[in-house]
Amino acid sequence: MKRKEGILFxxxxxxxxxxxxxxxxxxxxxxxxxxxxxSGQWSPTSIDPHLSGYMPQRLEYAETLVGVDYExxxxxxLAKSWEVSSDGKKWTFKLREGVLFHDGTxxxxxxxxxxxxxxxxxxxxxxxxxPVTSIETPDNLTLVISLNSTFPALPAYLSxxxxxxxxxxxxxxxxxxxxxxxxxxxxxxxWKPEEEIVVVKNPDYWGHVASVDKVVYRVIxxxxxxxxxxxxxxxxxxxxxxxxxxxxYTEKADYTVLEQPIARVRMIAFNTEKExxxxxxxxxxxxxxxxxxxxxxxxxxGYGNTAAGLFPPQFYWANKDIAPYTYDxxxxxxxxxxxxxxDSDGDGILDKNGKPLKITLVTYPERAELPPIxxxxxxxxxxxxxxxxxxxxxTDASNAQRNKGxxxxxxxxxxxxxxxxxxxxxxxxxxxxxxxxxGWGAYRWHNDTVDKLIEQARTTSDEAVRKKLYDEVQxxxxxxAPVAYLNYYVNIDVTTSNIKGYHLxxxxxxxxxxxxxxx
Numbered sequence: 001m002k003r004k005e006g007i008l009f010x011x012x013x014x015x016x017x018x019x020x021x022x023x024x025x026x027x028x029x030x031x032x033x034x035x036x037x038x039s040g041q042w043s044p045t046s047i048d049p050h051l052s053g054y055m056p057q058r059l060e061y062a063e064t065l066v067g068v069d070y071e072x073x074x075x076x077x078l079a080k081s082w083e084v085s086s087d088g089k090k091w092t093f094k095l096r097e098g099v100l101f102h103d104g105t106x107x108x109x110x111x112x113x114x115x116x117x118x119x120x121x122x123x124x125x126x127x128x129x130x131p132v133t134s135i136e137t138p139d140n141l142t143l144v145i146s147l148n149s150t151f152p153a154l155p156a157y158l159s160x161x162x163x164x165x166x167x168x169x170x171x172x173x174x175x176x177x178x179x180x181x182x183x184x185x186x187x188x189x190x191w192k193p194e195e196e197i198v199v200v201k202n203p204d205y206w207g208h209v210a211s212v213d214k215v216v217y218r219v220i221x222x223x224x225x226x227x228x229x230x231x232x233x234x235x236x237x238x239x240x241x242x243x244x245x246x247x248x249y250t251e252k253a254d255y256t257v258l259e260q261p262i263a264r265v266r267m268i269a270f271n272t273e274k275e276x277x278x279x280x281x282x283x284x285x286x287x288x289x290x291x292x293x294x295x296x297x298x299x300x301x302g303y304g305n306t307a308a309g310l311f312p313p314q315f316y317w318a319n320k321d322i323a324p325y326t327y328d329x330x331x332x333x334x335x336x337x338x339x340x341x342x343d344s345d346g347d348g349i350l351d352k353n354g355k356p357l358k359i360t361l362v363t364y365p366e367r368a369e370l371p372p373i374x375x376x377x378x379x380x381x382x383x384x385x386x387x388x389x390x391x392x393x394x395t396d397a398s399n400a401q402r403n404k405g406x407x408x409x410x411x412x413x414x415x416x417x418x419x420x421x422x423x424x425x426x427x428x429x430x431x432x433x434x435x436x437x438x439g440w441g442a443y444r445w446h447n448d449t450v451d452k453l454i455e456q457a458r459t460t461s462d463e464a465v466r467k468k469l470y471d472e473v474q475x476x477x478x479x480x481a482p483v484a485y486l487n488y489y490v491n492i493d494v495t496t497s498n499i500k501g502y503h504l505x506x507x508x509x510x511x512x513x514x515x516x517x518x519x
Contacts, residue, residue: 033214034211034517035212035214036214037215037234037235038215038216038236038239038511039218039226039230039237039238040217040239040240041220041239041366042054042055042219042366043219044056044191046177047191048122048176048180049162049166049177050115050122050163053161054418055161055217056161056164056180056182057510058508058509058510058511059186059199059217059511060186060199060510060511060513060514061180061186061199062180062182063164063182064077064159064161064165065078065079065093065112065143065158065165066078066079066155066158067510068509070506071506072263072315072316072420072506073420074156074159074420076096077096078099078183079093079094079095079096079143079158080094082155084152088147088149088150088151088152088461089147089148089149090145090146090147091144091145093143093145094142095107095140095141095142096206097141100206101165101182102167102181102183102187105169109139109143111168112137112143112165113135113143116158116163119163119164120132122162126157126160126162126424129424130151131148132145133147134146150461152461152463152466153419153421153458156423157419157423157424159419159420161418164182165183166180166182167181167182183206185514186200186201186202186210186514187199194219195218195219196217196218197217197219198215199215199217200214200215201213201214207514208515209514210515210516211515211516211517212513212517218235221366223240223242223245224245226238226239227241230255236498236499236518237493237495237496238494239491240367240492241368241493241494242368242369242492243299243302243369243490243492247301249494255494255497256494256497258492258503258504259303259490259492259504260504260505261312261314262507263417263420264413264416264488264489265311265413265414265486266304266370266488267412267483267484267485267486268286268377268409268410268411268412268483268486269402269440269482270286270409270442270443270481271443271444272443273443274408277408279339281335281338282335282341283480284325284481285331285332285335285336285339285384286386286409286481287481288328288331288335289332289384289386290377290486291327292306292307292324292325292327292487293306293327294380295376295486295487298376299373303490304487304489304490305487306486306487307324307486307487308322308485309322309474309477309478310416310477311422312488312489316467317422317467318474329384332384336357336384336385336386340352340353348385349385349386349387350386357385357386357387358387358388358389359409360390360391360406360409361374361378361390361391361407361409361411362402362407362410362411363392363411363412364394364399364412365392365394366394366395371390373411373486374390378390398410399440402440403439412440414441415508417507418507422466422470423454423457423458426470426473429441429442430445430454430477430482431450432445432446432451441483442477443482445482447476447480449476450473453470453472453473453476491504491508499516499519500519501515502516
């Protein structure tokens, strides 16, 4: 027995000694380098930025030709300037000289051309909207994109993450990305799907060199887990917390709460392909039956504003003259009655031709406030005689249900200006070419006038004229109500108080990590 205890003691001592070495090594590493731990709910669907460019761009290991500033305007990035021909069909981009990829190779017009051509194929659902005919490289630092029609939104499309520049060494012999090699202030190091992405500082960056040496982005879909990790200081930034969670940090001295109104709207898409939402009056009735103020106050703790049209009012493209749907249950009931829905058996649920008005509302929990908003809407619709079943699935599963038409209403938080121009969201969510396919916007909805206005706007160079055309589209969409806009987003991130320089971006273009430091 004593011999066994002796052996156990020796083993424990070895473990303790081993742990001690690890702690020592960790402390030495911390003294000589800084690692930023950050956590959000999203993971890229692929290591290939041309397929999934959102995280590579936000974690700044790959860059686009143009950038987006904190007012949502297009600014130079890998292209230092550009000009367009008088007919609007030829765009000439002058590239920044002296830029190196992370493997030491040069960023040139020819490399950018091949990278863009691959982007346009890999993400055809986005870049297929660009009427491009050719890309030419008259010299190492000049890129010329020719179009078959005027297309003023081109620079905005080229700011989207899926168009980043990748070095030839990123691909294997079959042309698949094995390790993304970009030009950004951070260098891609590793990716564990659904777990984490690690990037390290690029000391040879062409712009401002980052302060932190490494960034570990942890994928944590559950916000309570992100909160727990923030409380234990295992992460220093918890992204996109719900208002009720974030509110608890406002009085804590060792944390900082950051909030940023962003280009995103919480909205309901109706299944306009089938009853009851193939009837405009029913769609309008739902709009009147929802108490938007109550949702902002009770679920969002006052973070955000009720929505009238598509774009939040702080953005140039918003139609600020749109009259919002007011909360009016009597008007909702009247419209439902006009659509043939009455409570014929007195059970409190409207019916038509013997069929009760029971609907399904689908949403997802990765944006934590959506399920409780769905519950409030369920209660509000019951007041006008509509029975609502809730289905809360993860993002991919819920969107799959939507794309198959297995829903009546779909509650989403829709990003609007990932391409900082209305063309992309209008073509994707409201033009009949977009609504007829998979997506996030209006479902199987078609309006000839809207189609014509969107098509006219995308080939018009005069920005003021484009604004009027898009204003008209927004008015029609609100009147026809293929969707119900609920409220505009405020992103809330919480950091430990020793994190400096962390900023939220209004179009979610970047996390600006190169300017973050750890005090």
